[in-house]
Amino acid sequence: MKDPVLSHVRGTPNLLLGNYDLTALGYTVDEYFVAGTAVSYRPVGELGVDGHWDVVPAERADYLTRAVTVVPADGARFNGTVVVEWLNVSGGLDAPAVWLMAHRELLRAGYAYVGVSAQRVGIEGGAALVGDLSLKTLDPQRYAPLTHPGDAFAFDLFSQLGAVVRHRGDELLGDLRPERILAVGESQSAMFLTTYLNAVAPLAEIYDGYLVHSRFGPAAPLDGRSILDPDTVASLPCPRFRDDLRTPVLAVITETDLVGGVLPGYCTAGQPDEKFLRVWEIPGAAHADNYTIQGAFLDSGRAPIEDLAQAFRPTDTLMGRRLDRFLNFAPQHHYVLHAAIARLDDWVRTGRPAPAAARIALTDDESPTIATDSHGIARDGVRTPWVDTPLAATSGLNTESDRMSKLFGSGELFDTAHLHRRYPGGRTEYLTEFTTALDRTIAAGFLTSADRQEILELTAITAEWRFDPGAFHQSGSVR
Template sequence: MPNLLLGSYDLGELGYAVEEYFVAGTATSYRPAGELTDDGHWNVVAADRAEYVTRAVTVAPVDGARFNGTVVVEWLNVSGGLDAPAVWLMGHRELLREGYAYVGVSAQRVGIEGGASLVADLSLKTVAPERYAPLSHPGDAFGFDIFTQIGTVVRHRGAELLGALRPERILAVGESQSAMFLTTYINAVAPLAPVYDGFFVHSRFGPAAPLDGRSLLDPGTIPSLPCPRFRDDAAAPVLALITETDLLGSALPGYLSARQPGDGPARVWELPGAAHADNYTIQGAFLDNGRTPVEELARAYRPTDTLLGRPLGHFLNFAPQHHYVLHAAIARLHDWVRTGRAAPAAPRIELTEPDAIAVDRDGIARGGVRTPWVEVPLAATSGRNPQTDRMAMLFGSGEPFDAAHLARRYPGGHAQYLTEFTAALDHTISAGFLVGADRREILELADITAQWQFPR
């Protein structure tokens, strides 16, 4: 099996096959042909060329009749010192049940050769040197063209990666650092290489990745980077999902510095009460195969104050909403590309001057995409936390309501809570920010977690 954290379940039992390929070629880097302006209208020209050997991991339905015609190609995230399929981990349930094919691309040098990270050197050549000895990455400046070339193979020579499947649409996705690279890709490279039919930009901060290959984890890089909007003439539909953590930033300037005009063509969903990463990221995603008992999923959401074995003194963000909204984002982008019907627009998270988030009576951010976890809450969850190290800052915080708060909020107890939660859930599904396929599980999860808090 390839070295990629796809989950602790057997994808074969779900009707999917996993394959790994080494892909070789000659890639081009780019340099600006003018100012990198805030509007994202970036003009670039070809610069250097370099040979590469990278890898791509495919997850595809064994039965071609299940394939929905769309391939999701992920720019794997290297912030932790390894190739991480961040969008896959948060969104695999939607991909598996709807018949997508998936390709994870080792687009950056750190994932293969090692380099600056938030955790440790877990690069391919470090953890499996014999298997990955043939790989060679010339640097992140060439990652943009490598990503283009993999997309081109998927589109025009799909049999080389996907066997008998014949792709009709290709979506590019990336989270966090990868989202910042996708921002540069959308603004500068996609106009020259219209390979992808749509872009999902997940948890982007303000800056866009540099074209010259400098590391985003080098503090010296950040001050020099522009914080552009998505260009308003993007080559394909763009949908971005932004949490509170991403909006205000932490070690990096927040997305607030690059906020789109409210009437722009890109769809940007700002998600209140959500953090860049949460309990699902480190617990639920690895066991959630679509058949996992809801009681087991609920345990993964239990508040924890420990991250990677280190006590923090506060709970990580444990609201279930983030990955469920991500399911909807994938579904809406797919529908947009397939039918031309744009994804729904969403209001912004409300701010107080100059850049603090406005909160409601429950201590939860106002505005943004309103899910039942913020409309009918059992806890105050947030994208902020008091930690100072860069990893912990990504996980936000949460604080369950005490008995007195619950009694004031829901005098009718558990039954009132579930009634209000159900109504809010159905409204959010109707608005397009959750998918109906998740409704039953969400309600069961809400019932179990409510039993933990309401007095018996």
């Protein structure tokens, strides 16, 4: 097959990178149309739960997709690593889910970023949790030339874009010369990366490492069917990652992902760490949270800390709908993801594995759920100060009926009496304990030292709200 052909597209790409100016942060944003021919894959034998999936190329089809690049304007800032994201289409649009959660680490550490429109829904529309927000619907004039033959061809398309980054980086990244390429994807994209790792990566050998973020149990089908279709989900295997991985894989799992509800949970596919596998399960974290819908869009690294604190204020409103409880409002999810990016990159650079973590404790039931302590907080897992020195019980679970709302978990503030029992020394005692727990988590490698000062400033504001109810209500009602 011929190599993909790239065409630079002038103007602003349609991609939710944030409500701030990346140029002012020293980065440039560009969009490229990519034309090529991709293959689908046909399994040879059973797709078993061990993840050892043998496939062979099947059909061929032409495609014209797009890629968006975010690169340091000053090449001296480039750290040598390109993060290539399989854009997420669960909401009916091409969404840079990992970028939104981890962009602060990417920007400050000098990564280059490439977002790939790998799936048909993001371009043409199709099954989604929200509606049709595809590129052709949002900007039909700009994206009219694009064409996607279906998700059976998405795996090879993603390989080809990775090969372009590796071998023809000057066509996408200007003067930058990549030394490492990391593949990342969240939620539905993580399920596709699971299939990619088990079936396609041994053939393609393109990427140096993988961040599989918020995977549920099933792996995406090879034949292009939608994972949002209940009949398709019922037919999908829930495989482990194959145990002969050749490159580092770091899987980051929240409570929502672990026990499922929207889809079968990751606990159905859980496995011990291997030579090239680490799994971090984050207690108190949900698949999505306040940062997903508020904080990520203003968090440039220069936003006032008071504005960031307001983004984490408890709310029970999601996309205009009132929920039974607060959304998950704990900050740890995106901060842990910062560390995951840093640890994965270091693993690929140096061969030093990312730290291992205990798994979240589950109940010993036929349908296991999260085992909690006396505060209602998940036991074990990647411990952070928000669960070891809590002001609230946050969870990846809730009682909502629709699939989108289920992803946002829940949170419950401790009442004043509970706070005084837990911290008889009040705000001062809480901040001392929090700082100790924070430094312990940084030393363990699950948070970054670069985030320490911001976390402490954010926590000081939160503590004032919680230990001084007058200040809490004066700064804005949560209901």
